[in-house]
Amino acid sequence: MDYFLVSFFLIQHIRITLHTKEKMPYWDKILDYAKYVSIALMSTYYVASTPDWYGWVWHPFMILLIFTIYKNEEFYSVRGVVQSIIPFVAVSILSDLVRTIAPAFHGEYDDYFTAIRFFAFALCFIIWFYARKQQKILLKEREERLQEEKESKAQKESLEYLVAERTYELTLQKEELQKAIEELKSTQNQLIQSEKMASLGELTAGIAHEIQNPLNFVNNFSEVSVELCQELEEEIDKTTIGERDKEYIKEIISDLSQNQQKITHHGKRADSIVKGMLQHSRASSGEMEAVDVNALADEYMRLAYHGLRAKNKEFNSALVTDFDASIGKVKVLPQDLGRVFLNLFTNAFYAVAEKKRKLAETDPNSDYKPEVKISTKKFADKLYIRVSDNGTGMPEHVIAKIFQPFFTTKPTGQGTGLGLSMSYDIVTNGHGGTLDVDSIAGERTEFRITLPVGEE
Amino acid sequence: MKILVVDDEEDVKSLFEQKFRKEIRSNVFEFSFAFSGEEALAYLAKHPSEVVMILSDINMPGMSGIELLKSIRTDFPAAPPQVMMITAYGDSKNHDEAMKLGADDFLTKPVNFVELKEKLLLVNN
Numbered sequence: 001m002d003y004f005l006v007s008f009f010l011i012q013h014i015r016i017t018l019h020t021k022e023k024m025p026y027w028d029k030i031l032d033y034a035k036y037v038s039i040a041l042m043s044t045y046y047v048a049s050t051p052d053w054y055g056w057v058w059h060p061f062m063i064l065l066i067f068t069i070y071k072n073e074e075f076y077s078v079r080g081v082v083q084s085i086i087p088f089v090a091v092s093i094l095s096d097l098v099r100t101i102a103p104a105f106h107g108e109y110d111d112y113f114t115a116i117r118f119f120a121f122a123l124c125f126i127i128w129f130y131a132r133k134q135q136k137i138l139l140k141e142r143e144e145r146l147q148e149e150k151e152s153k154a155q156k157e158s159l160e161y162l163v164a165e166r167t168y169e170l171t172l173q174k175e176e177l178q179k180a181i182e183e184l185k186s187t188q189n190q191l192i193q194s195e196k197m198a199s200l201g202e203l204t205a206g207i208a209h210e211i212q213n214p215l216n217f218v219n220n221f222s223e224v225s226v227e228l229c230q231e232l233e234e235e236i237d238k239t240t241i242g243e244r245d246k247e248y249i250k251e252i253i254s255d256l257s258q259n260q261q262k263i264t265h266h267g268k269r270a271d272s273i274v275k276g277m278l279q280h281s282r283a284s285s286g287e288m289e290a291v292d293v294n295a296l297a298d299e300y301m302r303l304a305y306h307g308l309r310a311k312n313k314e315f316n317s318a319l320v321t322d323f324d325a326s327i328g329k330v331k332v333l334p335q336d337l338g339r340v341f342l343n344l345f346t347n348a349f350y351a352v353a354e355k356k357r358k359l360a361e362t363d364p365n366s367d368y369k370p371e372v373k374i375s376t377k378k379f380a381d382k383l384y385i386r387v388s389d390n391g392t393g394m395p396e397h398v399i400a401k402i403f404q405p406f407f408t409t410k411p412t413g414q415g416t417g418l419g420l421s422m423s424y425d426i427v428t429n430g431h432g433g434t435l436d437v438d439s440i441a442g443e444r445t446e447f448r449i450t451l452p453v454g455e456e
Numbered sequence: 457m458k459i460l461v462v463d464d465e466e467d468v469k470s471l472f473e474q475k476f477r478k479e480i481r482s483n484v485f486e487f488s489f490a491f492s493g494e495e496a497l498a499y500l501a502k503h504p505s506e507v508v509m510i511l512s513d514i515n516m517p518g519m520s521g522i523e524l525l526k527s528i529r530t531d532f533p534a535a536p537p538q539v540m541m542i543t544a545y546g547d548s549k550n551h552d553e554a555m556k557l558g559a560d561d562f563l564t565k566p567v568n569f570v571e572l573k574e575k576l577l578l579v580n581n
Contacts, residue, residue, distance in 0.1 A: 216565055217465070221467075227474075
């Protein structure tokens, strides 16, 4: 009975501790068989009505069991438990051996043998119990460690999440910074551009002054020469030269006079350009005045329209006004702003007239209706003025240059290239506003003036 | 009437001589020329109380027209000639300063000779 208990529990113990079922199915099968063998042995023992020699059947089985477990490395961790049953098996064998060899001696010390066997048997279970306890502690520790690992893993995950979050934030910041840098760059370019324009403006003023004086001489001398020619003609009449010679001389004088007039004419043209340049560069000395911008715009729109009508009787265009009546009076430099309006409207009318002229050449049946529109709007301390036309429009490369002094697309003599440059200067430097342009080549152009206006 | 024209541009001389040819021939005007402020002062010192009218440019190298006007008004207080200032800079600052210093008139370039002639004849009468 004790053998059965020891072997049975040993086998069960090994199977449970080493999880043989999952980890080593081969050994599990053998141990299973060993279990049945031990059950069979015990049953046989009782069936055979407990013979004394039966211990000799158990001994080889036990030795084989211990030997197998000891010999195989797989069972290294349960060796301690197996060791605990060695004394029991050894004592049992010794007891049986003594009983066989010296039955008398055995009979005499039977109680001792039984006691020792019992102790050895008890020892097995004490050791097992202890081992199990140890194992439980180990298990608990392992579980704790697993728990810790789990916790640290969770911590790690949360850390990783934080890192990812921070990285995302940093990336966003980086993008924002890059955007800011790009904006700075474009602002810098704009600054350089406006600086260029300013220096060009100064240069323009210098050139204009330098040209003005010699130009005055050209004009004055050519004028006086015309007068001299007249005098000469009068003097010729006083002489007694033959009529034919007189006629011939007078013809030459007339040609000379015409030439001088041409010089005066072109000199005057150059003079008006120079005047424009000077006007352009001259720092505005005007005072800010509260004026009705709508009325100002309307006035200059009509002025520009009739100016063009005077030159070109066939010209006509619809004038569309969309004024924000709530604007009231706004502090501006009226003369300067008027000049801006005049420029923008003159350009707009020119653009629609050009488109009409071109269409008349290519497509006489087109129903093109020239239209120039002005709209004003006051919103959040800003005054928005738009001058738009459905004229020729401008391609990109022209738009890029329109605010540069002396840039013009008009034929020679029709534009100085200073109008928009000057307008830009007046709006930005004079009023602290902005002047933008939007255009689709062949379709339309829109100029947008934005002026900051304080409350009156 | 003796008129002194002060300008750093020497061509002013032939221009005036041609423009006022008739007046010069009929002895209505007599022009003298100085090509700097300093020269003008020297001329005035040499010909005291002959010059009735001075036409002076403002923007000249060396002594400017304004400085010339100032010294004329201080050095020749006895018989002050009429002084007419001419400038290419039609700004109010020069105008105000010239008027304050005792200029009699102020013209801007390019000079309108018809207008100038009328003014001179008015002074002459």
